[in-house]
Amino acid sequence: MSMNLAEVEQAMLALDRRDLAALIRRGLQALDYGDSEASQDEVDEAWRDELRKRVDDIERGRVETVPLAESFARAREAVAATRM
Template structure:
């Protein structure tokens, strides 16, 4: 490991687990940025996506489920994979 990388790694170990998770996620995600979009562009895209999903809920475009219904569906799907 290069000296700079080792220094960053050691500094990262001083972070609390939640902060380390954020840093690790961002570093991994940075490996997959094909268009190298800036963080403000990414944030704007997420705001648009969230807005679209909220609009879909408010207009009835999507059906909402309770947690219990969703859990039952997930268990049924997983159970189907096991057989």
């Protein structure tokens, strides 16, 4: 039996928080991997490589860091601008 979107949503929202979180995680993984054959180890290694690159960029002065409070303020401004 096939379910339509409204039925899936209703069933999803009836789950307890733990099961809902597990379902969402699995759904996000499906979106992340799509048709990719990449293993979790390959994905993890790609993230480690990206992190190393970003740390190196900071240490070599190729990027400018922003204080956390300023970063949050910019994010709030950007969100507020989309609501107007």
